[in-house]
Amino acid sequence: MGSVFVSPLNWGLGHASRDVPIIRELLHQRHEVTVGASGNALAFLKKECPECRFIQFEDYPIPHNNGRIFLPTYTAYIPTLIDAYLSERKKAVKIFSQNTFDLIISDSRSGVYSEKVPSIQITHQLHQSLPLIAWPLELLGVYIQADAFSKFARIVVPDNPPERGALAGKLSRSLVPALREQIYYCGIVASVRKEPVKRDIDxxxxxxxxxxxxxxxxxxxxxxxxxxxxxxxxxxxxxxxxxxxxxxxxxxxxxxxxxxxxxxxxxxxxxxxxxxxxxxxxxxxxxxxxxxxxxxxxxxxxxxxxxxxxxxxxxxxxxxxxxxxxxxxxxxxAGFSGFPAMTTTEENVRRLYRKVLSEYL
Structure with missing residues (x-):
């Protein structure tokens, strides 16, 4: 069966967590999975998916966030981010030259793709949300991201389509018509299941x-x-x-x-x-x-x-x-309704494999 390289961003555990159901579906379909990650994301996935092969693969350093002055801090961080991206590209090219993969899945790592192997980007952020004062940068970011996404064969968005109650709101909508042809809305991909138990934790x-x-x-x-x-x-x-x-x-x-x-x-x-x-x-x-x-x-x-x-x-x-x-x-x-009912992760991931991933494996 096919060999897949999966690489999540290590900014918190969110990216690694949502990749777990996808990795497990790939393993269930008897594919070999190699995980390239670092830090907490690597430690987490080693515990959750021990059947995988693991490669230490550093990503972008996290910008210091003391909260209220994050915008100027993040702006000053952009040159560091560019250097980290270039370093990531070099490491990715080296990994792909030393290993054979049939499919590459990057979760929010723009530099993790191959020009020779089909590459898929997982992201719910097709449209960044910035403070109102920075709206020109927000609009510019949409097109910069679209250019980065053009390196990938498909963009998998873990959300409902925009017209069906998108959980991410405007974040999962693209303003770039050409990009929309690459997008596949797979529905939510959660790291948990709903269990038939009594709600006894207050x-x-x-x-x-x-x-x-x-x-x-x-x-x-x-x-x-x-x-x-x-x-x-x-x-x-x-x-x-x-x-x-x-x-x-x-x-x-x-x-x-x-x-x-x-x-x-x-x-x-x-x-x-x-x-x-x-x-x-x-x-x-x-x-x-x-x-x-x-x-x-x-x-x-x-x-x-x-x-x-x-x-x-x-x-x-x-x-x-x-x-x-x-x-x-x-x-x-107490006066709020909670999210509306949505299709389950199990169904969404099976459909994702059938309609997108299996095309390359």
Missing amino acids: YLIVISGMEPQRTALEKILMRQIPHLPGRKVVLLGKPAADQIRTLEDGTVIYSFVSSEEKSLLISRARFIICRSGYTTMMDIAEAGLKSGLFIPTPGQWEQEYLSRYYEDEGWFFSRSQYGLRLSRDIPLA
Whole structure:
């Protein structure tokens, strides 16, 4: 059978998490899968998909995000990003010259493609969302991205088509007509399954994302969680660790859980408190969880846009971490409906393999 190279971006665990169902489908179809990744993404995928072969493959350094001045910080970071992209291209060419693959799947890594082997890009960001003051840069970015995407045979978007209640809103729509011919909307691809269990966890708190904001949120929430009533579970998103501890008030804290364990926890939860990262949003939609409070990462325009979009749709309530007060914000979140029902990941991934991936394998 065919040999596939899969390479997710290591900015948080979102990219690696959503690639797990795709990797498992490829393995189920008896293909050989090689994963090229680094850091937490590599550690996570080694635990989730041990049948794969693994290559240490560094990606882009994460821009420091202290929140409120992220725009000038990120602008100053662009030359570093360009250098990292060029380095990634050299490493990718070397890997592809030393190994034989039938298909390359890149998750948000623009430099991971081959001119000789069919290459697919997985992304939900066809349209970046920037602050209003930077709208010319937002428009310019659409066309710069379209040029980068032109190096790939297909663009797989893990979202519903725009006309069918897109979970990513404008982010998964392209303004470039030529690019639309490459796009395949596969529906949500979540890292969890909805389990037939009783919802007996009052609050599931998921602390995730890039540093240093992941740790900043952890400090803010851990001061307030003991004051919440009922059964509480906290997921810290630290795959390099493997610890469980219980606080005096009974709150259970996991440094890391597998996809199977996370499926059970999110299926048991009555209410979730988390970042509005897109992968987490797909998990919530998959599990059918209807109540929650989202806390966008400061300076991450995608999460800030999604939070506004979901409030406007009446789906979920959000609050900035700078003004977060759980005793006030949780009751305010009760008046929202949750995401509408969507086709399951299992069905979406099988269709993705049948209609797109199998064409190259």
